[in-house]
Structures are given as structure tokens and as C-alpha cells.
Amino acid sequence: MRINTFLRLLLLNIACLLTLDIHAQPAGAHEDHFLYQIKPGETLSSLSETFTSKQSNWKAIQKSNRIANTRKVPIGMTLKIPFSLIDEEPDQAKVLYLTGNVLVNNQPIDKNRVIAEADTIITGTQSNITLVLSDESKVQIPPDSTVLVKRLRKFRGTGLIDAIFNIETGKLAAHASPKKTGVGRFEIRTPVSITGVRGTVVRAEASQQAGSSSELLNGKAAFIAAASRDQSVHLNANQGITATPKGQAGDIIELLPPPEIQLKQSSPFEFKVAIQPVTGATSYLVRVSNDISGYDVLFTETVKKPEARVTGPGKGTYYVSVRSIDSNQLAGADAVQPFTITATSIMTETGVSIGTQSGPLIQTHY
Structure with missing residues (x-):
């Protein structure tokens, strides 16, 4: 009897590990769609159940991806799942570090404050705030910056993050998905650009005079300038890019090495x-x-x-x-x-x- 109980527990643990592995194939986001690479054994109905909580949504996913034969969905195919279908719940960020004069919604804060969707964060001179999200992603806002937390949610079925940060002015640095589980969506936006990241260390800046810029230190990122929203520029590690105040993207630039x-x-x-x-x-x-x-x-x-x-x-x-x-x-x-x-x-x-x-x-x- 004890052996049977042990075997059941063992099989349950293995099933949980396999489930986590199956769900660990997010490929970021594009426009209004979450991107997911299909793994062996997955079907449109099983993925619909996982991400939207309704198996019946497989038909909408099939239509979005123009899949003719649902029985022959290629393994490794990047599936587009509309964010409007995904079952999400509100998320919060905790203040990890705080220095100087930092305001949230024009009110001074302390380290016990949690950050939620629609909050506006303003850092003063020699001020800094670092947030940690529920998947342990970190977001750092350095001095003289104003950042709107445009979106802060997570997928109910997997815990993947759906986060959008709007830099109105100043800078923001992020280490997305440090555990390499991927993200549903992680975007840093400025008035003239969008930088989409996953498993990435990236910095971004917005300025009325200079436009915007992004610096990728680790991983991969997609940069979209406002003047060419249908075209994304793919950045690799130690590369950067700028956009003019009119939203025109510049060339990819190799970042300078660290000094001695x-x-x-x-x-x-x-x-x-x-x-x-x-x-x-x-x-x-x-x-x-x-x-x-x-x-x-x-x-x-x-x-x-x-x-x-x-x-x-x-x-x-x-x-x-x-x-x-x-x-x-x-x-x-x-x-x-x-x-x-x-x-x-x-x-x-x-x-x-x-x-x-x-x-x-x-x-x-x-």
C-alpha cells in the first residue's frame, strides 16, 4: 500500500515537472498577440485551456493563425494567441530598493509600498527605485525619470508576466525573466518607440529633444520605431539603437566595452x-x-x-x-x-x- 502511494506521488511529481516544461516555451509578444512555440503533444485545445481557461477558444486561435488542419499543427510553430483571449489577473510589484525622493502618483512612498497597474513613478535628483515583479523580473528607474506602469498583470494559468512600462521622460533598466521561464509580454515604451524583451537585460531612455534609445546587454530584443511600426529591428547582446523625435530608427550600433x-x-x-x-x-x-x-x-x-x-x-x-x-x-x-x-x-x-x-x-x- 505504501509502495502504491509512493508511486502515485512520484508520477504526480513527474507530471508536474512535465507540465512546467511544456509551458516554458513563450516567445514574447507581437502587437496584440502572445507568441508561443508549440511542443510535442500539445494541441490547440490544450493550449487554449492553459492560456485562456476555455478549450472552446481553440477555434479563435485557429482562425488567428490560419491553420487549415488542426491535426497537423507543426511542432516548433510560433503560435499567435490574442491577448484579448488570455485569462489574466492583476499583478503587483514590490519595492526592492529605494533611495532619495521618489513619488508614486505624486505621493512620497516608502519601501513597504506595492506598485500596481496605472501607477506613475517619478524619481528626483539622486533618487532611485528598483522593483521586483512576481516572476522575479527587476525594473530599475534611475534619477530624473517619469514612468507609467501601463500594464501589470500575469497569466492566470502559467504565471507569465504581462507588463508594459511607458517612459515619459528619463530612463528605465530591466532584467526580464531572470529564471528564463519567459514572459507573456514585457515592453518598454517611449513616445516614439517600443522595445519588446524576454529573458533580457535592457535599458531604455526617452527624451523630448533626442527621441529615444535602447541598449541591450544580454539576450535578444525587438525595437520598433513609431515611423515604421510594421517593421521591427532585432537587437543582439551589446547592441543599441536610437530613434529620432519623429520616430525614425537609426542604425544598430555596437555598444562600447566597459572601461578599465x-x-x-x-x-x-x-x-x-x-x-x-x-x-x-x-x-x-x-x-x-x-x-x-x-x-x-x-x-x-x-x-x-x-x-x-x-x-x-x-x-x-x-x-x-x-x-x-x-x-x-x-x-x-x-x-x-x-x-x-x-x-x-x-x-x-x-x-x-x-x-x-x-x-x-x-x-x-x-
């Missing part, structure tokens, strides 16, 4: 950063973070000369990251090094060092 950096301590609370010049770089973005991945950002500065000075909010180890920026204002990957502060600077309530003409104020008695 050297740190030298100049005082108990400060380090000098020497940046080895990178050919083609017009400036460098310097950031200080609490974490090596650069999500918990404390300080950001763009310098034209290959040098900078960095500090931290108190005793401890921090991380300085430097990326090269080219004449198109596209930035490459970060060079990262740790540094340790042995004195404590005095901070404001929002987590920013209080500075003077000779540097930050420091606490000398503990």
Missing part, C-alpha cells in the same frame, strides 16, 4: 576613480551602489573627464560602477569594483550625503 578602472583612497571617506579612456567614449556614467549588481544605487554622476570621486553613506563596503557613453548617448556594460569606507558621513533623511565645498560632512565620534 582603478581606485585609490584619498581620505577615510573618499576614493579617486581613474578611468582608462575608451576609444569612442564622450563621457562616463559613474554610480555607487550597496550591491554588486547595481540595483541599490546611492549616487549617480556623468563625467566627461576619465576621473571621478566616490564615497559612501557610512562605514562599509560599496561598489562603484562605470560605463562608457558614446556620441549617440548609448552606454555599454559596467566595470565594477568594491571600495570600503572607514568613516561615517552625515546623511539626510532621504539617504543622501550632506555635502560642503570640501566634501561630505563626516561623523568623527560614534
Whole structure:
């Protein structure tokens, strides 16, 4: 009896694993359709049940894909499933890191706030917020940015994310689907472009004067400019692209490599950063973070000369990251090094060092 019970449990566990594997073939989105690559053993009715909660929707899926013979649907075919049919539920994002003055719907927030669909996030100078979605995707909004959470939902049957972030001005960085389970839809939009990603590390920027840009650091992405919405440009790792204020896409550009950096301590609370010049770089973005991945950002500065000075909010180890920026204002990957502060600077309530003409104020008695 115990053996039979064990076998039933074992078979149930195997079935669950197979089900997860079957569902792990999302291929992103295109316009109003979720894209899915068909696997062996799957049918239109089974996929309809999984993604729309109704087997009867297979006929609508068949029509959308112009499939003549439902018994001979090719394995590996990219199936288009209308988002209007997919059974979704509201999702939320948690605040993972928060620095400085960040507003949500024009109200100050703290780390306990959850972010939902239709929220507008505004970051002030030297402010940063990093969100984590329910599939562990991360979204980082750096200083001086305004971002609307246009859509934040998930598929009821699979938990895949359906997220759209509109950058009104400023920047946004994202690591979509870090567990490589794929996404239903993950788009970063600006007034003149759309960047669609999956399993990807990407940055995007919007500016009324310059238009928009996207930088792909890992994975693959599709970039669609407003002037040619029926044509998408496919980006590979370490590639970037821009669009003019009128929505005209530029050429694909190879991103600059991370610079070599050297740190030298100049005082108990400060380090000098020497940046080895990178050919083609017009400036460098310097950031200080609490974490090596650069999500918990404390300080950001763009310098034209290959040098900078960095500090931290108190005793401890921090991380300085430097990326090269080219004449198109596209930035490459970060060079990262740790540094340790042995004195404590005095901070404001929002987590920013209080500075003077000779540097930050420091606490000398503990």
C-alpha cells in the first residue's frame, strides 16, 4: 500500500515537472498577440485551456493563425494567441530598493509600498527605485525619470508576466525573466518607440529633444520605431539603437566595452576613480551602489573627464560602477569594483550625503 502511494506521488511529481516544461516555451509578444512555440503533444485545445481557461477558444486561435488542419499543427510553430483571449489577473510589484525622493502618483512612498497597474513613478535628483515583479523580473528607474506602469498583470494559468512600462521622460533598466521561464509580454515604451524583451537585460531612455534609445546587454530584443511600426529591428547582446523625435530608427550600433578602472583612497571617506579612456567614449556614467549588481544605487554622476570621486553613506563596503557613453548617448556594460569606507558621513533623511565645498560632512565620534 505504501509502495502504491509512493508511486502515485512520484508520477504526480513527474507530471508536474512535465507540465512546467511544456509551458516554458513563450516567445514574447507581437502587437496584440502572445507568441508561443508549440511542443510535442500539445494541441490547440490544450493550449487554449492553459492560456485562456476555455478549450472552446481553440477555434479563435485557429482562425488567428490560419491553420487549415488542426491535426497537423507543426511542432516548433510560433503560435499567435490574442491577448484579448488570455485569462489574466492583476499583478503587483514590490519595492526592492529605494533611495532619495521618489513619488508614486505624486505621493512620497516608502519601501513597504506595492506598485500596481496605472501607477506613475517619478524619481528626483539622486533618487532611485528598483522593483521586483512576481516572476522575479527587476525594473530599475534611475534619477530624473517619469514612468507609467501601463500594464501589470500575469497569466492566470502559467504565471507569465504581462507588463508594459511607458517612459515619459528619463530612463528605465530591466532584467526580464531572470529564471528564463519567459514572459507573456514585457515592453518598454517611449513616445516614439517600443522595445519588446524576454529573458533580457535592457535599458531604455526617452527624451523630448533626442527621441529615444535602447541598449541591450544580454539576450535578444525587438525595437520598433513609431515611423515604421510594421517593421521591427532585432537587437543582439551589446547592441543599441536610437530613434529620432519623429520616430525614425537609426542604425544598430555596437555598444562600447566597459572601461578599465582603478581606485585609490584619498581620505577615510573618499576614493579617486581613474578611468582608462575608451576609444569612442564622450563621457562616463559613474554610480555607487550597496550591491554588486547595481540595483541599490546611492549616487549617480556623468563625467566627461576619465576621473571621478566616490564615497559612501557610512562605514562599509560599496561598489562603484562605470560605463562608457558614446556620441549617440548609448552606454555599454559596467566595470565594477568594491571600495570600503572607514568613516561615517552625515546623511539626510532621504539617504543622501550632506555635502560642503570640501566634501561630505563626516561623523568623527560614534
